[in-house]
Amino acid sequence: MNFIVFAILALLAITAVAIAKLRELWAVIMFTGIYSFLSASWMIILDAPDVAFTEAAVGAGISTVLMLSTMALTGKAEEIPRKKSLVPLFVVIVTGATLVYGTLDMPHFGSPDAPVQVYPDPSFVKRSEADMHGLPNVVTALLASYRGYDTLGETTVVLTAGIAVLLILRRNDEKDEPTQLAGNKTP
Amino acid sequence: MSPDLLPNALTTGILMATSFAVLLTMILALVRATLGPTVFDRVLALNMFGTKTVLLISVVSFVTGRSDFLDLALLYSLMNFIGIVALLRFTQYNSFSDSVTSSGESNQP
The missing domain is CATH 1.20.120.1200 (NADH-ubiquinone/plastoquinone oxidoreductase chain 6, subunit NuoJ)
Structure with a gap:
């Protein structure tokens, strides 16, 4: 393997x-x-x-x-770049070293005490109502508060995709643009 | 997967040899994609690489005894097909539009 x-x-x-x-x-x-x-x-x-x-x-x-x-x-x-500069190489090496340094804290692959094996313990479900000041729904508490930043990122992605789709559809409406390709004109 | 299909020593050896052969073919396809003088060499190399990925996933699913990977292999072959059709269509007509002109004309505005 x-x-x-x-x-x-x-x-x-x-x-x-x-x-x-x-x-x-x-x-x-x-x-x-x-x-x-x-x-x-x-x-x-x-x-x-x-x-x-x-x-x-x-x-x-x-x-x-x-x-x-x-x-x-x-x-x-x-276009082939004429001059070679060392700045991109430096940036890439620093970024890669930072990423490798970040992985040093992570648990080993398949290790039994990794957070994915330990969480979620039942107390998490029990104390969510007190944590959220009486919010009864555990799923809402998870999505909107415990993983709030994650959900914010996801909704941003969905919003961006929706805006992109709307922009593309709006561009298709303008049929008599001069930028239309020559082969696309209907006879 | 039924338990009698789980790998024993002989089938594990055979599966390892198969995955080695598939990986070797992937390397050859990569070499062809790098060297390939024409567009069609590269398209063929990409298509072959996708097929070898499907085969590798199937072999791995039999090695690990997890049959749900086979669905992924099916999805990969579908993706490969759609991608190759889009690529070839673009190669021939230089656009993705519905109204198709003859291949000799250039579609530049």
């Missing part, structure tokens, strides 16, 4: 380097599809099928099509 994990991680690294190196955007989109397939299968091996499900649907399905349609509106090749 271990060699599958190592092989998938090595393939992920190779794909990431190829994405960074390639200058042909078409091939880069291919590689991002490969990358999300790989990361989704790695998430499955890590026993997170729901995350892998989302990754496969969004990463491999929708974002590939989105990037392709973006490329239809813009150019097909990325």
Whole structure:
């Protein structure tokens, strides 16, 4: 089982380097599809099928099509940067070191005293009514208070998606725009 | 999964060899996607990579004895199909619109 994990991680690294190196955007989109397939299968091996499900649907399905349609509106090749600067490399290394430092506090994978194995204990359910000043519904207490920031983030994402959908629909209404593609005119 | 399908020593060995072969094919597809001179080499490499992912997930689901991963493998093959159809359609017509022009014309405004 271990060699599958190592092989998938090595393939992920190779794909990431190829994405960074390639200058042909078409091939880069291919590689991002490969990358999300790989990361989704790695998430499955890590026993997170729901995350892998989302990754496969969004990463491999929708974002590939989105990037392709973006490329239809813009150019097909990325301009090669003339000067090389060390600032991006420095920023990436610092960010990566911070992330690795953050994982040092986490419990080991599958460890029995990890919070996911210990919580939620029944006292959490019992004291929620007193914590929330008499709110009877435990689910509401969880969503709106204990995980309040999480819920705020989720509703922000949903709001952003709704605004994006409304903007796209509004743009389709203006039929006689001069930016309409030549091949789309109805005879 | 029924208990008689749970892996014993021989089937575990066979499944490990299968996953090794699938991973090797994935590496070869990645090499082709990197080198591929034409667009269609890369499209074919991506399609093959998706298929190998489906196979790898199926093999892993048999190794770990969890049959619910097979549904995910089905979803992946659907995603792969839709993505490849969108890619090829874009390659041919250079747009995703419903009204399709001939492939020779450029659709630039």
